[in-house]
Amino acid sequence: MFLNEFDATMQHIQGKWKIMILYELHEQGVVRFNQLQRYIDAISSKTLTNQLKELEEMGVITRVVFPVVPPHVEYSLTAKGESLIPVLDLICEWGLAQVEPQLLDRTLCQE
Amino acid sequence: MFLNEFDATMQHIQGKWKIMILYELHEQGVVRFNQLQRYIDAISSKTLTNQLKELEEMGVITRVVFPVVPPHVEYSLTAKGESLIPVLDLICEWGLAQVEPQLLDRTLCQE
DNA sequence: CTGCATCCATGACGATACTG
DNA sequence: CAGTATCGTCATGGATGCAG
Numbered sequence: 001m002f003l004n005e006f007d008a009t010m011q012h013i014q015g016k017w018k019i020m021i022l023y024e025l026h027e028q029g030v031v032r033f034n035q036l037q038r039y040i041d042a043i044s045s046k047t048l049t050n051q052l053k054e055l056e057e058m059g060v061i062t063r064v065v066f067p068v069v070p071p072h073v074e075y076s077l078t079a080k081g082e083s084l085i086p087v088l089d090l091i092c093e094w095g096l097a098q099v100e101p102q103l104l105d106r107t108l109c110q111e
Numbered sequence: 112m113f114l115n116e117f118d119a120t121m122q123h124i125q126g127k128w129k130i131m132i133l134y135e136l137h138e139q140g141v142v143r144f145n146q147l148q149r150y151i152d153a154i155s156s157k158t159l160t161n162q163l164k165e166l167e168e169m170g171v172i173t174r175v176v177f178p179v180v181p182p183h184v185e186y187s188l189t190a191k192g193e194s195l196i197p198v199l200d201l202i203c204e205w206g207l208a209q210v211e212p213q214l215l216d217r218t219l220c221q222e
Numbered sequence: 223c224t225g226c227a228t229c230c231a232t233g234a235c236g237a238t239a240c241t242g
Numbered sequence: 243c244a245g246t247a248t249c250g251t252c253a254t255g256g257a258t259g260c261a262g
Contacts, residue, residue: 005206006130006199016235019117033244044236049245070243071242080209087205088117094198095116098191127255144224158255160225181223182262 012058012084015051017043019088025061025077026085033073060084123169123195126162128154130199136172136188137196144184171195 013019020040025031031039037048052075055061060081066072124130131151136142142150148159163186166172171192177183 002134002203003131005203005210008206008209009202010206020114023113037244042236044238045245046237046247047235050235065244069242071245073244083208084205087201090198090201091120092113092116094195095119095121097194098119099116148224155256155258156225157227157257161255176224180262182225184224 009087012055012060013088015054017047017051018055021051021055021075022060022077022081022084022088025075025081030074030076033075036075055081120198123166123171124199126165128158128162129166132162132166132186133171133188133192133195133199136186136192141185141187144186147186166192 013022017040021036024036024039028035033048033052036052037043037045040048052061052063056063058080059078062076062078064074064076066074124133128151132147135147135150139146144159144163147163148154148156151159163172163174167174169191170189173187173189175185175187177185
């Protein structure tokens, strides 16, 4: 039944900051932990860690650890993560259409 | 910033049972309270009432009360609600693609 | 039939402090 | 730099009972 597929997708984007993470990785390519934290700005390191871990477990992002001091960790989107972007775009676009119907031919809702 | 548009949409579909309600109204047209409760089957009347109220407040569904005894209330989608269906379809479709990539040319995830 | 009221369990998230 | 540990808060939703 379709609820399962819906929930399957939702598990990937649910979470207060997941889309911001996803979009930032999409635009920047490779991003470090601190970059994300500065970009999102209101997120605690604990929450950021959790959301990243969940995204990684679902195969949406890749986590690469460089064994150096000080620590260096890089995050980036997987192919699966990239395939999620158009879905986010549509969701975003619908939200924009509700607020400002006349702006609909912008390049989606980013920026 | 795009997070706002994303959240705007999310407010409409977030909630454990909202998509089921939306799809059921989409397919049946006009549905009564008890029909929904029997259809969803695991939902309590309190939760169903809450989700319906939220959907109504956002202009996604219409609530029509017939002043008779016993009470008779009908719910249906508004135009705004209908416009949400393609978004749900895409979300659903992505979820399906993750589970069974070979079934992708089905008519989305319903059935 | 269609709710509302109440109480309760769970989980998401934040604040703060600490570590290798 | 990139987290972990602990504690606290708040919203969501379930269970049950009652009402017009």
